[in-house]
Amino acid sequence: MLTDEQAQTLLISGQHNYEDILLLDSAYNKITLPKQSITFSVNEAQKRLMLCLLNKISCKREIIQVVWNDNHQRIRDNNYHQLVFQFRALLQRNGLPANLIVTVPYYGLKLNEPLLRELNSCGSAMPEERRKLLPQLLSFARSLF
Template sequence: MKEQIESISHLEVNKVAIHGKKLKIKNTNTEIILSKNQKKLLLCLMKKINEKRVIIEIIWGEGGCNTNEMNYHQLIYKTRKKLVNKGIPEDFIMTIPRYGLCLNMGFVHQNTNEQAWLNKSNFSDSEVTE
C-alpha cells in the first residue's frame, strides 16, 4: 500500500486535487505547496485510508512507535496550519477519536456555488451571518 501512495503524482476527488506537490482546490485560486509527508497524508485521506496506524506505516514505515506517533501529530498540526493560512477551514482534516483521520466530506463535495468557507474571508465580521 505504501508503494501505491508514493507512486501517485495526480489524484482528484471532487473539488480537491493533488498535482505533484501541489494541493489545488478547484474553482478557486487556492494552491498549496505540500511537503512530501503532507502529500502522502492527504493522498491517504483522499483514498479513504483513515486508520492512524496505517497512515503512520505508509508515511514512516514500521519503526519506533513513540517517534512515529509524535511525527504523526506534528504532521497533522503543520498541515492544518498551512491549510488554514490559505483560507481552508481547520476541520478540512477531521480527527476520528481513537481511530484516525478523514477529510471533511462536506467540504470535498461542496457545490462550487456554495463556497461560504472561502467567501467569509472577503467580508467584514459585521457582514457575515451564520
C-alpha cells in the same frame, strides 16, 4: 494493514482528483482547489497524508506506514500529531478550514467530505479581499513575537 507494496504503489501515482473539487499533484507536491482558485505547496509528509485521506486510508497506523514508509516502525505518535497539527495550520494559512481533516478518536483521521463539497458549492472558501490580506496579517502577527 497495508503491505509495503501497497504503500509504494500509492506513492508512485501522479495526480489525484477528488470529485473535481480537490487535486493533488504528487510530482510537484501541490494541492489545488480549482473553483476557489487556491493552490499551495505541501511537503512530502503532508502530501503523503493527503494521499491517505483521498484514498480512504484513515487508520493512524496505516497513515504512519504510508507517510514514513521505511521508518514507520520507529515513528512515535508525537510525529503523527505534529504532522496533523502543521497540516491543519497550512490549510488555515491558505484560507481553508482546519476541520477539513477530522480526528476520529482512538482510530485516526478522515477527510471532511461534506465540508469539502460545501466549500465547492459555495464558490470561494474566503472572499478574495480577505485572502489577499491573510499574508499581511500573518507577517504582522509574526513581527509581534
